[in-house]
Amino acid sequence: MLSNLTNEISPLTLVVMSVERYVAVCYPLRHSTLVTIRNTEVAIVGVWVFSSLNVLTKVILLLMFPFQNLESLEMRDFCARENMLLDRISDDYHKAFTYFLFVSAGVAVTSSYIGVMIAARFASTNKASARRAPLSKVVQRIVLVRIQIVLYVCIVIFPRCLSALIYGIRDQTIRPILICYLCCR
Numbered sequence: 184m185l186s187n188l189t190n191e192i193s194p195l196t197l198v199v200m201s202v203e204r205y206v207a208v209c210y211p212l213r214h215s216t217l218v219t220i221r222n223t224e225v226a227i228v229g230v231w232v233f234s235s236l237n238v239l240t241k242v243i244l245l246l247m248f249p250f251q252n253l254e255s256l257e258m259r260d261f262c263a264r265e266n267m268l269l270d271r272i273s274d275d276y277h278k279a280f281t282y283f284l285f286v287s288a289g290v291a292v293t294s295s296y297i298g299v300m301i302a303a304r305f306a307s308t309n310k311a312s313a314r315r316a317p318l319s320k321v322v323q324r325i326v327l328v329r330i331q332i333v334l335y336v337c338i339v340i341f342p343r344c345l346s347a348l349i350y351g352i353r354d355q356t357i358r359p360i361l362i363c364y365l366c367c368r
Contacts, residue, residue, distance in 0.1 A: 191234040192230055194342070197343070199230060201295040202291065203218055206218060208303065209302045241277070244272060
């Protein structure tokens, strides 16, 4: 439950960070009134409550499963989240929540970055700098695990690094060091 909670908090935190960057770039005069300590606390609590309610719902759906009808509680396959979705309702809930989270987070992050790029294009005098701104049955298990690892890196780890990379490139003191390390020097 804890790993599931932190997995869902991460993309929502990235959404809040991208919205904050959008407000900072597109509404710089109102940024200090909109992004206050109180509003930041509310955003953090909102992310935690939303993710906690989802985990609590999954636990309730798991507890509603009729375990007495199973012949054994032993897990015969490798331990994975998909093996914990025992009935159709919990599987449908997991898919619906994941799709909702992915689409809404994707729309929020994409629209905020597009807004920042448009604002940067209009604010920039140098136009060139503004432009820079069911397979498990078919595939063998090891290939499936490797695909999962690649997707985990691309979907979970890379966006976290991307946000830090964007903030690092914007900072004039960190930029030379970051470029040096990115170029393997």
